[in-house]
Amino acid sequence: MDEPVKIRDLFAGRKQPAPGVFLLRVPAALTVAIVFLALSGTVLAQTPAGAIASELGQFPPLVPPPKAYVLPAPAVRTLANGLKVVVIERHDLPLVTLRMVVKAGAEADPPDAPGTAQLVTALLNQGTAHRSAEQIAKAIDRAGGDIDTGADWDSSYASLSVLSNHTATAFDLLSDIMLHPSFAPAEIERKRRQTLSALEVAYQDPGYLADTAFDDLAFSGTPYGHPQDGTMESVRRLDSADLKSFHSRYYRPGNSILAAVGDITPEEAFALAERFFGNWEPKNVGGATPATSSPAVATRIVAIDKPDAVQTQIRVGDAGIPRASGDYYALTVANQILGGAAANRLFSALRTRRGLTYGASSELNCYQSAGSWEAKSFTRTPETFKTLKVILDQRRELYDHSITENELATAQSYLIGHLALEFEASDSVAEQVLDLMVRGLPLDYWNTFPAKIRALTVQDVQAAIRRHLDPEHPFIVLVGNISEFKKDLKKLGAARIIPIASVDFGSANLERPLKPADKP
Amino acid sequence: MWPSVNFLLALALLAAGRALLAAPVTLPSTAIRSLKLANGLRALMVERHDIPVVSVEVWYHVGSKNEQPGKTGFAHLFEHLMFDGTRTVGAEQFSSYIVRAGGEDNAYTTEDMTVFWETVPSTSLQQVLWLEADRMRNLDISKETLENEKKVVEEERRMRFDNQPYGSVVETLYHTAFTVHPYQRTAIGSMEDVEHATVDDVREFYDTHYVPNNATLLVVGDFEAAQCEDWIRKYFGPLERGTRPINREFPAEPRQTAERMVKLNLDVALPAFVEGFHMPADGTPDAYPLRLASKILSEGESSPIYRRLVYEKQIALDAESSGNFTEDPNLFFVFAVLNPGHSPAEGEGEVDSILAELRNKPVSEEELDEAKNQILRDYIQGRETVRCRGEELGYAAVILKDPNLVNTEPQRFLDVTPEDIQRAARKYLVPQNMTLIEVYPRITGKSAAAQGRDASPRTTRAGNE
Numbered sequence: 001m002d003e004p005v006k007i008r009d010l011f012a013g014r015k016q017p018a019p020g021v022f023l024l025r026v027p028a029a030l031t032v033a034i035v036f037l038a039l040s041g042t043v044l045a046q047t048p049a050g051a052i053a054s055e056l057g058q059f060p061p062l063v064p065p066p067k068a069y070v071l072p073a074p075a076v077r078t079l080a081n082g083l084k085v086v087v088i089e090r091h092d093l094p095l096v097t098l099r100m101v102v103k104a105g106a107e108a109d110p111p112d113a114p115g116t117a118q119l120v121t122a123l124l125n126q127g128t129a130h131r132s133a134e135q136i137a138k139a140i141d142r143a144g145g146d147i148d149t150g151a152d153w154d155s156s157y158a159s160l161s162v163l164s165n166h167t168a169t170a171f172d173l174l175s176d177i178m179l180h181p182s183f184a185p186a187e188i189e190r191k192r193r194q195t196l197s198a199l200e201v202a203y204q205d206p207g208y209l210a211d212t213a214f215d216d217l218a219f220s221g222t223p224y225g226h227p228q229d230g231t232m233e234s235v236r237r238l239d240s241a242d243l244k245s246f247h248s249r250y251y252r253p254g255n256s257i258l259a260a261v262g263d264i265t266p267e268e269a270f271a272l273a274e275r276f277f278g279n280w281e282p283k284n285v286g287g288a289t290p291a292t293s294s295p296a297v298a299t300r301i302v303a304i305d306k307p308d309a310v311q312t313q314i315r316v317g318d319a320g321i322p323r324a325s326g327d328y329y330a331l332t333v334a335n336q337i338l339g340g341a342a343a344n345r346l347f348s349a350l351r352t353r354r355g356l357t358y359g360a361s362s363e364l365n366c367y368q369s370a371g372s373w374e375a376k377s378f379t380r381t382p383e384t385f386k387t388l389k390v391i392l393d394q395r396r397e398l399y400d401h402s403i404t405e406n407e408l409a410t411a412q413s414y415l416i417g418h419l420a421l422e423f424e425a426s427d428s429v430a431e432q433v434l435d436l437m438v439r440g441l442p443l444d445y446w447n448t449f450p451a452k453i454r455a456l457t458v459q460d461v462q463a464a465i466r467r468h469l470d471p472e473h474p475f476i477v478l479v480g481n482i483s484e485f486k487k488d489l490k491k492l493g494a495a496r497i498i499p500i501a502s503v504d505f506g507s508a509n510l511e512r513p514l515k516p517a518d519k520p
Numbered sequence: 521m522w523p524s525v526n527f528l529l530a531l532a533l534l535a536a537g538r539a540l541l542a543a544p545v546t547l548p549s550t551a552i553r554s555l556k557l558a559n560g561l562r563a564l565m566v567e568r569h570d571i572p573v574v575s576v577e578v579w580y581h582v583g584s585k586n587e588q589p590g591k592t593g594f595a596h597l598f599e600h601l602m603f604d605g606t607r608t609v610g611a612e613q614f615s616s617y618i619v620r621a622g623g624e625d626n627a628y629t630t631e632d633m634t635v636f637w638e639t640v641p642s643t644s645l646q647q648v649l650w651l652e653a654d655r656m657r658n659l660d661i662s663k664e665t666l667e668n669e670k671k672v673v674e675e676e677r678r679m680r681f682d683n684q685p686y687g688s689v690v691e692t693l694y695h696t697a698f699t700v701h702p703y704q705r706t707a708i709g710s711m712e713d714v715e716h717a718t719v720d721d722v723r724e725f726y727d728t729h730y731v732p733n734n735a736t737l738l739v740v741g742d743f744e745a746a747q748c749e750d751w752i753r754k755y756f757g758p759l760e761r762g763t764r765p766i767n768r769e770f771p772a773e774p775r776q777t778a779e780r781m782v783k784l785n786l787d788v789a790l791p792a793f794v795e796g797f798h799m800p801a802d803g804t805p806d807a808y809p810l811r812l813a814s815k816i817l818s819e820g821e822s823s824p825i826y827r828r829l830v831y832e833k834q835i836a837l838d839a840e841s842s843g844n845f846t847e848d849p850n851l852f853f854v855f856a857v858l859n860p861g862h863s864p865a866e867g868e869g870e871v872d873s874i875l876a877e878l879r880n881k882p883v884s885e886e887e888l889d890e891a892k893n894q895i896l897r898d899y900i901q902g903r904e905t906v907r908c909r910g911e912e913l914g915y916a917a918v919i920l921k922d923p924n925l926v927n928t929e930p931q932r933f934l935d936v937t938p939e940d941i942q943r944a945a946r947k948y949l950v951p952q953n954m955t956l957i958e959v960y961p962r963i964t965g966k967s968a969a970a971q972g973r974d975a976s977p978r979t980t981r982a983g984n985e
Contacts, residue, residue, distance in 0.1 A: 060609065060650045066622055066641030067572040092570060094545035095900045125821075133831070137821035142886075144893030145820075146901070163545045163897055190834060197837035197859045200789035204685050308787045311675070311683040341624075352612055355671030358679050378679060410620050417622015417641050420573050425904040 065413075069420035071446050074259075074433055075266035077273075081282045082254030084437065085273045087266040088429055096167045096262040098174050099159040099430040103257075103438055104250035105151045107223035107367070108292055114506060115230015116246050117151035119191060119238055124149050124158055126187040129180040133187060136173065143169050149177075153224055153367045155438050156250075159427060164263040168272060174258075175276035178251060183243045195235050202229075203503060206306060206378075206479040210313035212505050213302050214374055216294075217475040218319050222370040225294030231506035249289075253280045257437050261426040295508035300475050301495040302510060304503060305482040312384040312480030316391050318470050320364055320371030323439055328366060329452050330464035331373065335364040336411040337403050338394065339375055341418075345398070349390050350377055356387045368439070373468060381481050385488040388478070392471075399471040402462035416450040547899060549927050552913070553745050555752060559761040560733025563752050564913055564923055566740045568906060574642045574741030575906035578652050579914045581736070582729035583632040584709065585702040585848065586767050593709020594725050596629040597673055597717060602636060602730075603627075604665040606658040611665060614651055621647070629707050632847040632919055634729075639907045642742035646751050652737070653755035656730055663719055670714055677708050685788045686857075689957055696782050697796045697851055697955035700771040724764075731762025738914045741906035770848060773798065780955040785962040790837065792959040793864040794855040795871065799948045802845035803920040808932045809944040810843055810852055815891035816883055816941070817841040817854070817874065822890075824874045825854065835862045835870065847919045851955075852948060864958040878945040882938035895933045 075087045109116045125140075125147060126133040140147050143166035149158040158178060162170040202208040212227050219225035230238075258277065260269040321327050339346040339362025346360040360377040375395065379387040403411075423429050423446075436445050482489065482497060489495055496509065504512040553565040584595050605611035618625040623640030638648050681687035691706050698704035737756070739748055776798055800806045818825040818841040829836040839856035854875075856867040902908045916925040 060617060060647045060654070063621060063647045064643045066643050069572055090570075092548070093900045093903060094547070095897070095904075134822060134827075137827075141820035141822045141890045142893065144890075144897035146897065161897070161901065163893060163900070165545050190831065193834055193859060194830070194837055197790060197857075200860065201685060201837070201857070204787065204789045206683060309683055311678045348612065351672055352668070355668040356675070358672055358676040378675075378683075380675060380678060410616070414619050414622050417620075418624075419622070420571055420641055421622070421624065421639055424571055424573070424906070425901075 066417045066420065068450075069423070071423055074443060075269075076443070077266075077270050079253065079274060079278055081278065081280050082252075083273070083277050083280060084257045085270060085277075086257065086259045086433055086437065087264065087269040088259070088261045088426075088433065089265060090261065090426060090429075091263050094164040094263050095161060095426060096164045096170060096260065096264050097159065097161040097426040097430055098170050098258065098260050099157060099427065099434060100174060100178055100256060100258045101155045101157045101434045101438055102178075102251050103155055103255050105153050105155045106226075106228040107153050107369075108246070108250060108289075109223075109226065109230075110242075110290065111292055111294065112234070113230075113238060113242060114226035114234050114294075115195070115228070116234075116238060116242055117156055118229050119188075119195065119235070120181075120243050120246050121149040121151050121156050121158065122191045122195070123183055123187055123243060124177040124181050126191065127182045127184050128176045129182055130176055136177065139169060139173055142166075145170065145173075151228060153228070155434075157434075159430070161262075161427065167264055167268070171272040171276040175280075178256075179277075179280055181247065183240045183247070185240055188238075188240055188243070192235055192238070195229065196232060199229065199232055199235065203500070206304075206309055206311070206313040209304050209306075209500070209503060210315050210376075210477050210479045213304060213477045213479070213503075213510060214315040214317065214475060215372065216505055216510055217297055217300065217302065217477065218317060218372040218374065219294065219370055220297040221293055221295075223292040223294065224367055224370050225297070227505045231504065233504070233506050248283075253277070253282050257434055259430040259434050261430045261433075297508060297510065299494065299496045299509070300473060301492055302477050303482055303489055303495050303497045304477070304479040304500055305497060306479055306500045307481050307483065309480045310381060311378050312381055312387075312478055312485075313378045314384070314388055314391065315374055315376055315477040316388070316395065316474050317362075317372060317374030318468060318474055320373040321366055321468060322369050322371055323366040324368075325366070325371075327464040327467060330456055330461045331364055331468060332415065333408065333411045333453070333456055334398070334403065334461050334465050334469075335362055335373065336415060337407045338362045338398055340411070341414075345394050346375060346377065346391065349394055350379075350387060354390070356380075356383050356390070381484045384478065384480060384485045388476070392474070395469060395474065396471045398465055399469050402465060403458060405458060408456070408458055408461065412453050412456070415453050419446060419449065545896065545900075547896065547930060550909075550913075552923050552926070553749075554923070555749055557732065557753065557757055559757070559759055560731075561735055561737060561752075561756050561759070562917070563737040563739065563749075563756075564917055565738075565743075565745055565748055566909060566913065567743065567745060568740060568909070569742050571906075572642045572742045573639060573906055574645050574648075574739065574743050575637065575639045575910040576645070576648045576652060577635060577637040577738040577907075577910045577914055578656070579736045579738070579918045580634045580636075580729055581632075581734050581918055582634055582766070583630050584705060584707040585631045585770060586729070587702065587705075587709065588767070591713055591717070591721065591725075592705050593673070593707075593711070593714040594717065594722070595634055595729075596707050596709060597669060597714055598722060598725055598730075599627045599629045599634050599636075600669045600673060601661060601665065601722060602655055602659065604669065605660050606654050607660050608654055608658060609651065614655065617647060617651060618644075623648075630846070631703055631707060631850075635911075635914065637907060637910065639905075645739070645743050645748065649739075649748075649751045650755050653759065656732065656735065656756070657759045659726060659730070661719055661722055661726070666717065666719055666722060670717065673708075673714055674711055677711060680708065686786065686792060686959065688786065689784065689792070689794060689959055692782055692784060693794055693796050693851070693853070693955060693957050696780050696957070697776075697798065698773055701773040701848065702770055703773075703846070703848065703850060728762065728764040728766060732756060732759045733761050734766060736914060736918050738910040738917075740910040740913065773849065776953050776955075779951050781958070782956075783958045783960065785960050788959060788961050790857050790860065791862070791864055791961060792855065792857040793868060794853055794957050795868070796851035796853045796955045796957075797948050797950075797953050798849060799843060799852040801847060801849050803925075806944050806947070807843075807845055809936050809940040810948065811845065812888065812891045812895065812933060812936050813878065813941050813945060813949075814841045814843050814852065815894050816887050817878070819891070819894050824877075825871070828870050828874065829856055829867055833866075833870065834859060835867050839867070839871075864960075868956070872951075875945065875949045878949065879942065882942045885938065888936070888938055888941070892934060892936075896930070899930060 106117045143162040145162045350356045350360040356379045362375040498511045555563040621644040625638040627636045829839040836856040841854040843852045844850045917923040
């Protein structure tokens with residue numbers, strides 16, 4: 001899901017070329033990235049387009065396959081209280097990154113209180129039993145530190161990077177904020193206000209509205225069918241007791257993992273973990289884990305009316321698969337071909353061939369107990385239905401005719417060759433390793449991944465597409481100026497049209513009655 | 521050089537009485553290998569073998585500031601065209617090679633430069649060098665691809681500016697703060713100019729700027745330098761040097777003597793403001809205290825702008841200061857998005873008093889040390905990937921004109937004193953040097969959401985765009 005609009009990107013518009021890239025000097029007034037450059041998927045042979053040879057010779061030189069990159073085996077130890085500690089050494093730069101995950105995220109929000117997990121993480125560094133919010137901020141800033149907390153699906157996290165001469169401070173601070181947050185009412189009020197303001201802005205952002213509406217449809221009736229950041233109504237209502245109850249139920253050593261990556265040895269890390277987390281009590285909160293399903297949504301097609309929009313945001317997709325599904329690898333390949341990270345049919349059809357959009361992609365999201373498979377794009381208002389039709393046709397094409405051998409080979413070689421690129425920065429290494437542990441996957445997962453991808457055939461991929469892509473009845477979300485395409489919209493069938501002012505992601509039909517005097 | 525940096529940092533920590541707390545960290549130095557071809561191409565190489573990946577970047581020293589009136593947006597439009605095929609490699613094929621190898625590629629355009637980059641498994645280096653050499657001089661620009669890219673660029677403009685809350689604010693700020701220097705225009709340019717671009721226009725732009733003597737090639741990562749140099753000579757060596765003059769004379773912005781202000785009414789949920797102050801170019805002596813000032817003012821939750829506007833008074837949802845440091849003098853700015861019920865004026869009042877403090881008394885050694893630690897951390901995090909290292913090196917070489925600044929520049933930060941920051945604040949962060957843009961949610965029948973949800977803004981005025 002898109003984060004709410006990042007206002008700082010617009011003002012401090014010195015956009016970075018990519019997340020985490022070149023933090024010191026953010027270069028561009030307008031970082032005009034060509035995202036997802038693509039190939040048509042059918043022509044990959046090294047055939048020159050024109051017959052004129054350049055002074056370079058006619059063809060680019062062929063390349064040997066990538067060197068196999070074997071991720072160093074992390075050191076793992078479990079403390080007596082059940083907390084798992086995992087360490088990956090990298091001594092080339094004087095930086096240590098600690099990242100702790102708790103195996104409960106926004107899916108564990110009580111059904112009537114979306115946003116709980118997120119608000120808990122927002123308050124972790126806003127005061128503890130031992131330190132005020134200001135003392136925590138001061139200690140982090142002094143260490144040249146960088147903190148990030150948040151709730152995803154299936155896990156919540158806090159991540160803290162410091163100069164390696166402040167490593168002990170980092171363990172101390174992380175332990176304090178994870179174990180002893182105070183959830184003081186005054187701090188809750190501050191975060192509540194900020195969250196509500198952020199939602200105000202997000203509810204004007206077509207991308208946020210489209211993503212959130214799509215997830216409400218695709219994850220309807222599962223624990224994932226509500227916005228992670230909550231709704232206006234739930235955020236207004238959450239109080240200290242709600243947050244404390246969530247924290248004491250899920251933030252426990254046996255339900256958590258700590259990763260340390262960077263300029264630190266396993267011995268140092270285990271000793272510091274023992275010192276700062278060893279006393280964390282493995283207390284048991286009574287009772288079964290509560291059920292957390294979101295409300296079931298009856299419609300498959302939603303159009304949100306934003307009369308001032310000049311572009312329409314479009315989402316089309318299906319309920320996908322949970323992470324443990326046997327079709328995971330085959331659908332990963334299929335998604336790569338439809339709208340994956342680099343080479344994709346949607347980009348080629350919508351942008352390269354028709355100039356309908358700047359961006360087109362698809363996402364396969366796989367969580368513990370559910371998933372989604374979603375195509376995303378946007379276009380100028382008058383081309384809304386042309387663009388939607390191209391997306392629907394591309395899905396139909398994939399369903400009817402599957403993929404080519406050439407596309408399969410390209411996708412396989414991309415997915416395998418790309419692995420080494422994902423293990424450069426400490427925080428991404430920590431994230432990858434923790435994700436494996438949260439999902440119960442083996443630590444050598446990435447080392448066996450290439451063989452699993454290589455083993456797939458066109459038939460395997462086709463069979464998985466047939467199981468999980470429904471060309472007749474996809475979920476569709478449009479956010480734009482509906483008056484410009486109302487006639488076409490009617491042809492789609494039973495679309496629910498929602499004025500932007502009455503969008504309510506907490507309600508089963510995504511809408512609340514609009515009253516003129518409606519105030520937050 | 522490096523030992524002295526550590527020594528200075530140790531001194532700084534001693535001065536703060538914290539030397540026993542933590543020994544200073546060591547920032548490893550970077551060994552740069554340099555190659556200059558007869559046709560003017562410069563190549564800079566840094567080997568790093570821990571992970572089998574390599575970053576290749578080509579920096580063309582052309583950005584939106586080089587554009588002529590009536591031909592704005594060309595640098596960016598051209599960035600798109602560079603992916604549309606050469607006489608040898610068909611449309612879409614460039615990236616298909618990168619993808620098949622498991623790599624990533626992209627490009628971006630700024631006021632000052634256009635950068636093309638690839639990060640690939642190291643065994644692909646030879647192929648990537650070939651591909652970059654090929655599109656440096658063999659681009660095949662057809663009317664069809666040009667017309668298609670114009671439409672794509674227009675969609676990009678709608679996405680980034682026209683359909684984005686607050687999307688027009690940056691354009692308004694630059695249009696108001698600058699009167700003669702080309703930074704007045706943002707890189708996306710005028711859609712009218714882009715629409716009128718002909719194949720001859722873009723061909724001329726290509727022949728002028730996409731030439732070896734206007735390019736810097738960066739290679740960072742897992743490769744063997746002698747082999748890499750052979751490939752560079754073989755593939756880039758035969759390319760012809762460019763002969764057309766490149767526009768490098770830009771009118772200096774006259775000194776601003778009085779505050780400028782624009783009020784905008786936009787379809788946004790919350791009011792906002794941004795203050796821009798003219799400041800000197802990057803790499804000049806005053807750039808360093810100003811960059812540290814932006815850290816002191818707003819980085820981290822203990823910084824005064826966050827503390828006062830977001831945390832204590834809860835006037836703002838988000839507030840930050842930052843400098844757009846570029847090749848020519850640009851803007852230092854402070855912005856805030858306000859919480860419902862608060863006016864821009866309230867936020868501006870707080871920012872005024874924070875800036876006045878910065879002008880009136882030197883910051884504490886402790887605050888300055890924190891900012892220096894944050895800068896060190898930025899350097900370190902900015903060196904974790906080969907691509908970040910390539911970016912850092914390219915910026916030092918092309919914009920700051922000295923590649924070795926990746927080794928020497930940190931010391932410039934460590935040398936800054938509290939008095940330097942005070943002096944810079946007095947010189948630049950003053951009202952007569954400021955352009956203020958205030959943004960108010962528009963009250964119209966069209967956007968019922970903004971109307972229904974918002975506490976009413978102070979006033980409604982006609983927009984000024």
